[in-house]
Amino acid sequence: MIKLPSALYVHIPFCEKICHYCDFPKLQYFRRFAFAYLESLKEELIHYQPYGLKTIYVGGGTPTALEDDLFKQLLNLLAPFSNGVKEYTFEANPESLSEEKIKLMHQYGVNRLSIGVQTTDDRLLKKLNRQHTFNDVQKAVKLLKDYGFDNLNVDLILGLPHTSQRLLAKDLDNILSLGIQHISCYALSLHPHTVLYNRGYRELSEDQMRDYYDTVEAVLTKHHFIHYEVSNYCLSGYECIHNYTYWRNEQYYGVGLGAAGYLGNIRYKNTLNLNKYLKNLFIDEKEQLQQHDRLVYQIMLNLRTLEGLSLIKLKADFGVDLYQDKKATIDDFINRKYLVLEDENLKPTYEGMMILDTIILKLI
Ligand code: SF4
Known part of the structure; x- marks a missing residue:
């Protein structure tokens, strides 16, 4: 469904x-x-x-x-x-x-x-x-x-x-x-x-x-x-x-000047030009997402919150076993207290949130 x-x-x-x-x-x-x-x-x-x-x-x-x-x-x-x-x-x-x-x-x-x-x-x-x-x-x-x-x-x-x-x-x-x-x-x-x-x-x-x-x-x-x-x-x-x-990488509507939305496999961005918007020419850019793009968004966005990235969901949705694929990197982040692994969820600590871009780059 x-x-x-x-x-x-x-x-x-x-x-x-x-x-x-x-x-x-x-x-x-x-x-x-x-x-x-x-x-x-x-x-x-x-x-x-x-x-x-x-x-x-x-x-x-x-x-x-x-x-x-x-x-x-x-x-x-x-x-x-x-x-x-x-x-x-x-x-x-x-x-x-x-x-x-x-x-x-x-x-x-x-x-x-x-x-x-x-x-x-x-x-x-x-x-x-x-x-x-x-x-x-x-x-x-x-x-x-x-x-x-x-x-x-x-x-x-x-x-x-x-x-x-x-x-x-x-x-x-x-x-x-x-x-x-x-x-x-x-x-x-x-x-x-x-x-x-x-x-x-x-x-x-x-x-x-x-x-x-x-x-x-x-x-x-x-x-x-x-x-x-x-x-x-x-x-x-x-x-x-x-x-x-x-942050859960779920879909949403975005309406209005410059608004962004995510529907189906498409992330879109509305025009920033008021004249165009008033002519009802709403969308300016569309990004058609491939499986890998969705995976990257999922990792990037989920890791921003304490809820974290569910490794089980990642496997179910994308067939990717991230822990297996990046074991050494993830263990290193865990040992250095940037990430914690709880109930198969990878979560950032405060220190981890401060270097999130680095963590994400190493995981994708
Ligand atoms: S000018 Fe910018 S920062 Fe100031 S109220 Fe408007 S949107 Fe917010």
């Missing part, structure tokens, strides 16, 4: 202001474009008919940048597919997370919010061209809790300009004081066309980043957060179900 995808990613590319480090598919918000965009999004959803979903994730850009009526229109577009969904996430920026939008999300069954915080230092936020303060974050989280939202993520960026261990410790303290359940920590990557790059800022060295990661690990695990994926921590039971679809 063919298993239909159970996850849908929806990309809303609009932002009120563009952050100085941003390299995501995003556009300055203009009402007329947003209006037309939702029309095309509707067509794309009609094309896929994504019924029977377990998760929906609306990301951006900034989905909450839409004005209230368009925000409601988006929720309406997704309503036929959100029935019975277990996890329904919206990304939001604190400054545009109004009570009206929170009310609407509550009404339409959204049950998880991911808030772009990045740092809690107001001066640094300004330098990054972010539009919020930490006080806005506190207010937004309080309001969300008042409406019963109890599955909240906060994004934090490591290695920002002017950052320091002292600032990171303060960020972690502040974020923990919010009483949220999930924290995503990403290393800053600076691409040539970004404002920060053009102002001469560069990414930190691996050693510097490693020090920051060690601080995050020490503080968050002390506060009972589980480091369940390379960039993600959560309290027990709050793992992101949607993202597990990606």
Whole structure:
């Protein structure tokens, strides 16, 4: 029996202001474009008919940048597919997370919010061209809790300009004081066309980043957060179900500008060109996967999480006995405490997560 995808990613590319480090598919918000965009999004959803979903994730850009009526229109577009969904996430920026939008999300069954915080230092936020303060974050989280939202993520960026261990410790303290359940920590990557790059800022060295990661690990695990994926921590039971679809190498629909999807044997990427998207020319690239490609994805993605790579499943799905084929390499990683083998699942330790690319390269 063919298993239909159970996850849908929806990309809303609009932002009120563009952050100085941003390299995501995003556009300055203009009402007329947003209006037309939702029309095309509707067509794309009609094309896929994504019924029977377990998760929906609306990301951006900034989905909450839409004005209230368009925000409601988006929720309406997704309503036929959100029935019975277990996890329904919206990304939001604190400054545009109004009570009206929170009310609407509550009404339409959204049950998880991911808030772009990045740092809690107001001066640094300004330098990054972010539009919020930490006080806005506190207010937004309080309001969300008042409406019963109890599955909240906060994004934090490591290695920002002017950052320091002292600032990171303060960020972690502040974020923990919010009483949220999930924290995503990403290393800053600076691409040539970004404002920060053009102002001469560069990414930190691996050693510097490693020090920051060690601080995050020490503080968050002390506060009972589980480091369940390379960039993600959560309290027990709050793992992101949607993202597990990606990490388990399962299929998903992706709709919207620049969105990626995985259906059947095809991984596709939508156009980044708004004009094309508005003409309903959605897909830009398609990768037809061969058996070996799927195997590589499986190893690469499964090893990112504490759930790990099931050697039994790998054998059943691909006829590959990885432990037999790479015994010396795997034993070496296990002896050096980069990997553990539990119930035929190969799992990364914290040290392993820090050198995951090296591990993967040796295994594929
Ligand atoms: S809000 Fe997010 S997507 Fe928008 S510009 Fe800032 S970093 Fe980029």
